[in-house]
Amino acid sequence: MAGRIRDEDVVLVRERADLADVVVESGVQLRSAGGGRLKGLCPFHDEKTPSFNVNPTVGYFMCFGCGESGDVITFLRKHEQLSFVEAIEKLAGRFGIDLQYEQGGSAPGRQTSHRTRLVEAHRLAVRFYTEQLGAAGAEGARAFLAERGFDQAAAAAYSLGYAPEGWDVLVKHLRGQGFSDEHLISSGLASQGSRGAIDRFRNRLVWPIRDITGDPIGFGARKLSADPRDDSPKYLNTPETPIYKKSHVLYGVDLAKKEIAKRRQAVVVEGYTDVMACHLAGVPTAVATCGTAFGGDHISVLRRLLMDQDEFRGEVVFLFDGDAAGQKAALKAFDDDQRFVAQTFIAVSPGGMDPCELRLARGDAAVRDLVASRVPLVEFAIRSMLAKYDLDTAEGRVQALAATAPLVAKVKDRALRPEYARRLAGWLGMDLEAVVARVAEQSGEARAPQQRRAPARPASRDQVVLELEREAVKLAVQAPVLVAPRYDDLDEDVFTDPALRAVHQLVLVAGGVSGQVGGEQWVSLLREVAPDDAARQVVAQLAVEPPRTDGEPDARYATAVLNRLQEFAATRQVAELKSRLQRVNPVEEPEGYRRLFGELVALEQTVRALRERGIGEL
Numbered sequence: 001m002a003g004r005i006r007d008e009d010v011v012l013v014r015e016r017a018d019l020a021d022v023v024v025e026s027g028v029q030l031r032s033a034g035g036g037r038l039k040g041l042c043p044f045h046d047e048k049t050p051s052f053n054v055n056p057t058v059g060y061f062m063c064f065g066c067g068e069s070g071d072v073i074t075f076l077r078k079h080e081q082l083s084f085v086e087a088i089e090k091l092a093g094r095f096g097i098d099l100q101y102e103q104g105g106s107a108p109g110r111q112t113s114h115r116t117r118l119v120e121a122h123r124l125a126v127r128f129y130t131e132q133l134g135a136a137g138a139e140g141a142r143a144f145l146a147e148r149g150f151d152q153a154a155a156a157a158y159s160l161g162y163a164p165e166g167w168d169v170l171v172k173h174l175r176g177q178g179f180s181d182e183h184l185i186s187s188g189l190a191s192q193g194s195r196g197a198i199d200r201f202r203n204r205l206v207w208p209i210r211d212i213t214g215d216p217i218g219f220g221a222r223k224l225s226a227d228p229r230d231d232s233p234k235y236l237n238t239p240e241t242p243i244y245k246k247s248h249v250l251y252g253v254d255l256a257k258k259e260i261a262k263r264r265q266a267v268v269v270e271g272y273t274d275v276m277a278c279h280l281a282g283v284p285t286a287v288a289t290c291g292t293a294f295g296g297d298h299i300s301v302l303r304r305l306l307m308d309q310d311e312f313r314g315e316v317v318f319l320f321d322g323d324a325a326g327q328k329a330a331l332k333a334f335d336d337d338q339r340f341v342a343q344t345f346i347a348v349s350p351g352g353m354d355p356c357e358l359r360l361a362r363g364d365a366a367v368r369d370l371v372a373s374r375v376p377l378v379e380f381a382i383r384s385m386l387a388k389y390d391l392d393t394a395e396g397r398v399q400a401l402a403a404t405a406p407l408v409a410k411v412k413d414r415a416l417r418p419e420y421a422r423r424l425a426g427w428l429g430m431d432l433e434a435v436v437a438r439v440a441e442q443s444g445e446a447r448a449p450q451q452r453r454a455p456a457r458p459a460s461r462d463q464v465v466l467e468l469e470r471e472a473v474k475l476a477v478q479a480p481v482l483v484a485p486r487y488d489d490l491d492e493d494v495f496t497d498p499a500l501r502a503v504h505q506l507v508l509v510a511g512g513v514s515g516q517v518g519g520e521q522w523v524s525l526l527r528e529v530a531p532d533d534a535a536r537q538v539v540a541q542l543a544v545e546p547p548r549t550d551g552e553p554d555a556r557y558a559t560a561v562l563n564r565l566q567e568f569a570a571t572r573q574v575a576e577l578k579s580r581l582q583r584v585n586p587v588e589e590p591e592g593y594r595r596l597f598g599e600l601v602a603l604e605q606t607v608r609a610l611r612e613r614g615i616g617e618l
Contacts, residue, residue, distance in 0.1 A: 004102040005088055010073075017091045019072040020056045025213045026079050027253075027304045029261050030054060041304050043079055044068045048554050049481075086113040094213075118187040118243050121179055122216035125189055126208045128173055129161025129219075138162035140224040141205040148273055149360045150280075158276055159208045163201035163221060170199045188218060188238040201236065207272045209238065209290055210254045212301070218244040220251065220272050220290060237291040247297045250287040251275055253305075259284040260305045264314045267371060268294060268302075269355055274319070277356040281367035286319075286355075294318075315343040317374045319355055345374035378420065382407050386427055397428050401438055404428075409442035414549045415471070415560050417443070418464070467548065468565045469500045475558050477503070477542045480513035480522060482558035488512035490562075494569040499538050506530055506539065567610035574603050 020038060024030060033039035033053060042052035042063040051065035062069035068078065076087040092099050093116075132138055133155060141162040145155055154160075163170065171181070171190050181197040184190035190197040204221035211217050218238030223230070238244050252275040253260075260266045267286040269275055278286030289298060306314030347370050349358050359367050385404050390396035401424075408420045417439060425435040473495070475483050488508065495501040507513060509529050516522050523543045530536040547553045577600045586593040 005085060006100045006102060009092075009097070009099050010088060013088055013091050013095070013097055014059065014071060014073065016095045016097060017059075017072045018056070018095075019059045019061060019075065020054055022072050022076060022091070022094075023054055023061065026075075027212045027257065027301055028052065029305060042066060042068070043300075043304060046300065082115060083113060086115045089113055089116045114183075114186070115243055117179070117183055118241065119215050119217065121174055121183060121187045121189060122208070122218070122243075124174060124177055125170060125219070126159050126161065126216050128170060129163060129206050129208075130156075130159055131161075132164055133160060133162040135162070137164060140203075144205055144222070144224065148277075148356055150273075150276060154276060154280060161206045161208075163199065163204045163206050165203040167193070167198045167202065168196075170201075171197045186241060188241040188244060200238075204236065207251070209244070209249060209251055211243075211249065212253050212257060214254045215243075217241075217249070218246075218290070222272075235291065246290050246292045247295055248301070249290050250298055250301060251290050252279070252287045253301065255279065256285050256287050257305055260287075260302070264306055265317065266302045266306060266314070267317045267319060269319045271354065271356070273356040274354050277359040278319075278367055278371075281355075281359050281364035283367060283371055315345060317345045317347060317371055318377065319347050319349065319370065344377045346377045346380045347371055347374040348380075378407065378411055379423070382420070382424060383427065391428060397430055401428060401430060401435060405435070405438040406442045408439045412549075412556070415468070415557065415564060465568050466497055468561060468568065469495050469497055470542075471548055471561050472565050473500050473503050473507075474542045474545060474547065475553060475561065476507050476513050477523060477526065477539060478518060478547070479553060479558070480507075480516040480518050482553060482555050483513055483562060484516070485512075485514040486562055488514055490566075491569075494565060499534075502535055503538055503542065506535065563610050567607055570603055570607045570610060574600065574607060577603060 020030060023038075023040070026043060028040045028043050030038040030040040031050075038054040038056065039050045040052050040054075041047060041050050042065055044052075044063060045066040045068075047065050052061065052063045054061045059071050060069070061071075061075055070078070072091065073084070073087050076082060076091060077084065080087075080090075082090065089099065091097075133141060145151075145160065150160075168190075171184055174184055174189070175181075181190065184197050185192055189200055191200050192198075201219060201221040203224050205224060206222075207220040208216045209218040209220055218241070220238075221236045223232060223234050223236070225232075237246065240246065251272055256266075256275075256279070263285055265285050267278060267283055269278060269286050269288045271288055275286045275288045278284075287302075302316060303314075306316070349355065349370055353361060355367050355370065358370060382404050385407065386400050389400035389403070391400060404424055408417055408424055411417050411420060418436070421436045421439045422432060424439075425432040428435065472483070472487070472490075476487050480487075490504070492501050492504060495504055503526075506526050506529055510522075510525050523539065526539045527536045530539060547557075549557045577596060581593070581596045581600060584593050584596060
């Protein structure tokens with residue numbers, strides 16, 4: 001039975017353990033919330049707007065969304081499902097505190113918690129395996145790495161190792177370090193044999209798998225034997241253990257987390273060597289799943305690292321092989337994409353090469369170029385589906401529309417569906433009205449047959465502009481936090497409708513959306529500063545009118561609305577500049593002509609950028 005940790009040591013851990021550091025190491029990105037407080041996305045429930053608050057001064061956290069609260073010990077216990085003793089021991093190790101137990105003396109191995117022992121067993125296993133990589137018998141492992149462009153320095157950087165061919169080489173080594181067979185089997189390092197514990201990994205190249213804080217919790221192992229009688233799997237991973245849950249783990253996240261937070265980008269690849277190749281090629285944000293499909297728990301990890309919330313700053317790039325399996329994985333990612341707030345893209349390697357093969361064949365720049373060539377995931381999903389049909393025939397086009405309209409209908413932001421419907425019509429070579437109607441039918445927006453008075457017609461450009469203007473002002477009235485601070489910088493000329501322009505001016509008179517949380521007080525303030533009943537009536541209408549999106553609007557939707565609104569305004573300016581340019585004689589007024597032409601080029605670039613951003617914001 002382990003001794004009781006002294007109370008004074010528990011107090012010391014609380015005093016020395018930096019809560020903010022522990023929270024950040026867990027994958028939660030924090031930003032200043034003013035007054036010395038920090039804020040981020042809560043790790044204990046799914047949210048899009050940060051409500052998780054940390055006060056480093058007093059070492060206390062609280063989430064105003066789900067109510068979780070406590071000190072650094074409570075945080076670690078809840079986040080990693082640890083016992084009180086396990087949390088204390090992990091914090092003590094992290095911050096260099098020697099614990100004393102009531103039974104006397106510093107903590108001997110037999111007194112440490114079960115989790116601590118399992119992690120320590122993995123640390124010793126990492127050291128053992130890395131030493132074996134340079135020994136006789138590991139020639140196949142070294143050749144495997146060399147053939148894939150990884151030298152000794154790369155192997156050392158990722159702590160790669162070799163699991164010897166014997167049945168119980170590691171088991172004997174760890175027994176000599178005081179570990180019981182029970183610990184070794186529980187850790188996943190060993191399996192139960194007929195005569196006791198035997199090594200789980202034999203004659204394999206091994207990659208240590210670490211949690212987000214850097215603790216080794218498992219291994220991925222690649223078979224090296226070419227013996228046809230060896231029917232074991234090519235890749236073998238640690239099984240589910242008390243410390244290893246594969247649905248929560250991303251390989252390389254301990255190395256990539258700082259760059260992910262810094263660059264606001266995460267690159268998801270399919271294998272351990274792909275992560276290494278990306279990092280070495282200058283894409284340090286790459287991570288991979290560990291023997292399982294990319295799922296909801298992985299999404300949660302990345303969202304917290306990306307600070308994926310109302311500021312809308314992150315992007316996730318999936319790199320898949322160009323083969324059938326890679327295409328299938330991409331379409332599966334499209335389904336999961338609806339759970340992301342970040343922009344989501346995909347890049348498919350040419351010729352079916354994975355990033356490791358691409359780096360070996362074409363160099364580091366090719367890997368960086370692959371990431372740079374990313375396209376919005378929804379566009380890729382649609383075009384991948386279209387490739388299955390013969391678009392040169394009427395039958396093929398009709399079948400392709402039936403297959404792809406549901407994909408467009410699944411796009412979360414209704415403001416973006418018309419743009420993808422327009423693109424789909426162009427890719428199919430079909431009438432826009434027919435495509436829009438089919439998408440509306442798939443999204444449940446089409447009227448029932450008995451309610452239809454006339455065939456549906458696509459909205460005119462003026463109608464689209466007015467809808468966007470109304471939506472932007474509506475968001476400023478109903479949810480100012482979603483459009484702050486960008487909305488306050490909009491020029492009044494962006495709004496063509498006089499009533500909406502008037503409400504926009506009211507928002508600015510009331511102090512702008514920045515710092516406003518919305519609600520009754522904000523609407524009342526807008527009505528108070530309104531000059532007449534007509535303006536007050538428009539404010540009231542906007543306050544109760546539902547948004548043009550499924551469910552509650554979020555930051556992604558608000559950003560898309562503002563981008564499209566500014567795109568239309570800039571397009572009007574382009575038309576005006578072109579008209580002015582036509583009235584200027586370049587021979588008689590060369591300086592004026594060059595100035596207007598320069599303004600036109602810059603403005604057209606702005607339009608293109610806004611359009612691309614609007615398409616990527618899904």
